Amino acid sequence: MPDRPLTAIVTGGSRGIGAAVVDRLTTDGFQVNAPGRGELDLSNLATVREWAEAVEPTPDALVLNAGENIPCRLAEMTTEHWLRTLDVNLNSSFELIRSLGPRMAAEGSGRIAAISSCFSFRGRSGRGPYAASKAGLNSLVRVAALEYGPDGVLVNAVCPGFVMTDLTRQNNDDDAIAQLASGTALGRLGEPEEVAELVAFLVGARNSYVTGQTMVIDGGYSCQ
Ligand code: NAP
Numbered sequence: 001m002p003d004r005p006l007t008a009i010v011t012g013g014s015r016g017i018g019a020a021v022v023d024r025l026t027t028d029g030f031q032v033n034a035p036g037r038g039e040l041d042l043s044n045l046a047t048v049r050e051w052a053e054a055v056e057p058t059p060d061a062l063v064l065n066a067g068e069n070i071p072c073r074l075a076e077m078t079t080e081h082w083l084r085t086l087d088v089n090l091n092s093s094f095e096l097i098r099s100l101g102p103r104m105a106a107e108g109s110g111r112i113a114a115i116s117s118c119f120s121f122r123g124r125s126g127r128g129p130y131a132a133s134k135a136g137l138n139s140l141v142r143v144a145a146l147e148y149g150p151d152g153v154l155v156n157a158v159c160p161g162f163v164m165t166d167l168t169r170q171n172n173d174d175d176a177i178a179q180l181a182s183g184t185a186l187g188r189l190g191e192p193e194e195v196a197e198l199v200a201f202l203v204g205a206r207n208s209y210v211t212g213q214t215m216v217i218d219g220g221y222s223c224q
Contacts, residue, residue, distance in 0.1 A: 001060060001109050001111075001204075001205040002060065002107070002109060005029065005030075005031055006029060006030045006031070006060040006061065006205075007030060007031045007032075007033065007057055007059045007060050007061070008025050008030040008031070008032045008033070008059055008060065008061035008062070008063065008203065009032075009033045009034075009035075009055065009059045009061070009062050009063070009096075009100075010022050010025065010032055010033075010034045010063040010065055011034075011035070011040065011042065011063065011064055011065050011066040011092075011096075012065040012066025012067065013032070013034025013035075013036075013065070014034070014036055014037075015165070015166060016163070016165035016166055016167060016192055017065055017115060017160070017163060017165060017192045017195050017196065018034070018063075018065040018066060018115075019192065020191075020192035020193045020195065020196035021063050021065060021195075021196045021199050021200070022034050023193075023196070024193070024196040024197065024199070024200045025061065025063075025200060025203070028200055028204060030060070030061065033055070033059070035051070039051070042066055042087065042088045042092035043084055043087050043088050043092075045087055045091055045092060045095055048092045048095040048096065049095045049099065052095060052096050052099030052100055053099050055100075058100065058103040058104060058106075058107055058110075059100065059104070059110070060104075060107075060109065060110055060111065060203075061110070061111045061112075061113070061203035061204075062096065062097075062100055062104070062110070062111070062112045062113075062203075063112075063113050063114075063115070063199060063203060064092075064093045064096060064097075064112070064113070064114040064115065064137075065115045066088065066092075067088060067089045067115065067117075067130075067133075067167075068084075068085060068088050068089065068130075068167075069085070069127065069130040069167060069171060070085070071126035071127060071171055072126060072128075073125065073126050073128075074128050077128065077129070081129065082128070082129045085129035085130060085133055086129055086132070086133050086136075088133075089129075089130065089133035089134065089137065090133040090134075090136040090137055090140070093114055093137060093140060094140060097112060097140065097144050097155075100112075101144060101147070101148050101153060101155075102148075104148065104151075104153045105148050105151035105152070105153050106151075108151060108152045109152045109153065110148075110152065110153040110154070111153070111154050111155075111202060111203035111204070111207065112141075112144065112148075112153065112154070112155040112156070112203070113155075113156050113157070113158055113199050113202045113203050114137050114140070114141050114155075114156075114157045114158070115157075115158055115160065115195070115199075116134045116137045116138055116141075116157040116158060116159045116214060117130070117131075117134040117159055117160060118159050118160065118161045118216060118218050118221060118222055119131040119134055120134035120135045120137065120138045120157075120159055120214065121135070121138075121159070121214075121222075122222065134159075137157055138157050138159075138214045141155050141156060141157040141212065141213075141214065142212045145211045145212030146212065149211055149212070154202070154207060154208075154210065154211040155211055155212065156202045156210060156211060156212070156213050156214075156215060157213070157214040157215070158195060158198055158199055158202065158214075158215050158217060159214050159215065159216045159217065159218070160190060160195050160217050160218060161184065161189075161190060161216075161217070161218025161219055161221035161222065162177075162180045162181075162184075162189045162190065162218070162219075162221065163189060163190040163191065163192055163194075163195055164189045164190070164191055164192070165192060168189065177189065180221075183221055183224065184218065184219035184220050184221045185219060185220025185221075185223055186219040186220055187219075188219065189219070190217065190218070190219055194217065195217055198215060198217050202215070
């Protein structure tokens with residue numbers, strides 16, 4: 001990583017995991033650009049492309065965090081719903097990586113972390129486009145790691161289990177949350193700051209050899 005103040009772009013930094021990542025990277029000395037939905041709506045891919053091509057400076061770290069998960073069973077799902085989730089969670093990440101990856105590679109360094117999910121490798125009823133988008137994100141990360149690795153850019157995915165954020169509260173009532181907690185080895189949901197800690201390692205100067213990985217952080221939820 002270069003010997004100057006580091007810069008980062010974090011999507012979805014307004015709340016939840018993204019806000020914790022912004023705080024943590026700021027504490028670590030990064031100058032963080034966290035565009036809100038008004039500046040960068042990830043459901044509009046043409047806008048995402050334009051934004052990524054124009055943004056300055058080329059970031060040292062790119063955290064692809066923003067995502068949506070509106071539960072709906074496949075039989076009731078509209079095509080529009082399916083495609084929108086794929087655009088926000090996966091296709092916008094492709095646009096950001098393909099615009100910014102080459103610029104990071106030209107600098108000879110850079111770190112990208114995508115916030116995936118444990119549902120990238122598990123199923124859950126009502127989470128069709130969400131699970132598919134996160135599985136796609138894992139694959140995108142592996143390919144980007146191979147394509148940009150020779151130029152010093154490290155690319156990884158982080159797969160949280162259940163983290164106490166608006167998204168989790170929106171999709172699970174208190175009983176469901178208690179049940180999810182009891183399904184983990186640690187008996188509790190994660191906190192956004194705990195995910196931010198892993199992200200900060202992956203996109204920071206201390207990470208020199210982890211790339212192309214999907215790192216699970218779920219309190220042991222996937223052990224069973
Ligand atoms: P959250 O509290 O719902 O926050 C979502 C963030 O994404 C917000 O900043 C939101 O902006 C932004 N966002 C959503 N749609 C957007 C769009 N079309 N354009 C731009 N920004 C958009 O979610 P979270 O729980 O922190 O989740 C963050 C990431 O972690 C997501 O990718 C999620 O899939 C993943 N994850 C979460 C959990 C969990 O248990 N919470 C588990 C596994 C993975 P606004 O404030 O404008 O709405």
